[in-house]
Amino acid sequence: MAELAVWTDPLSGSNCYLVGEGGGCLVVDPNDPRGPLSALEERGWTPELILLTHEHCDHMAGLEAVRARWPGVKTVATAACSANLGNARLNMSAMMEVYLAFHGKPGAAYPPFTCGGADITYTKPYETVWRGHRIRCVPLPGHTPGSAAVFLDGTDLFSGDYLLAEGTVLRLPGGSPEEYERTTRPFLEGLPHGLAIRPGHGEGYILGERGRGE
């Protein structure tokens, strides 16, 4: 039986999800160099797969730290996400201090950085199995070129910066309202009620119970 834990970055408010089973763990969006590692070590979980919902720094700032602590753990991301991890403009770390200032945290230090690419990339829906659990990743451009939805067993959706309470921003570098309207909005609108939404920011919820959708 898998156990789900969440570590929320106090600076950016982003969520890192940890799915543990039998001492192994899926890491969705390692958002900080320290917090997710502490959460993993407290539970005695070893990362076996890292899944990224998109390339923004507040969702992958801990990627290299996890890789350094557990060498060999594979990272899965869309091809665009993988490419943009290495671009401080497109991963938004170049503007993160400005973002934080606009969100009530002036003076917060967040130096620009880049990360190495993913080990497994995809441009079409990608599926794999982890400890008997079905993982399905679907590219959903719009918020960023590399955004994706990550499903676990068809019951949980790690939605990144989609399906947020405050809506989705489409105007940051690399964002595309056109791609969102063409590909992503129809997909999100077709999601079944009852799906557990694990958003990149804010509390999780059950789709349909609170009328949430985009």
Added chain:
Amino acid sequence: MTNLEKYDKLFLDAFRVVPDELPGLKYRGIQAWDSVGHMDLMSAMEETFEIRVSTPDLLDFSSYEKGKEILAKYGVEI
């Protein structure tokens, strides 16, 4: 393309305004120049002029005219 043409194009592309609207254009003076629009503009500006602007200067970039003063600090004469 001159630096002024590059500078103007950043605003025209980011905010979909016309050249006549550029003089006097201010942060939050139009709907598109909100905090998200500002980050997009600043990001494109750094890339266009191949400079790295300090965070205080990025936050001080409050108008079309003020931006020219700030860019001058980084050796970009508009």
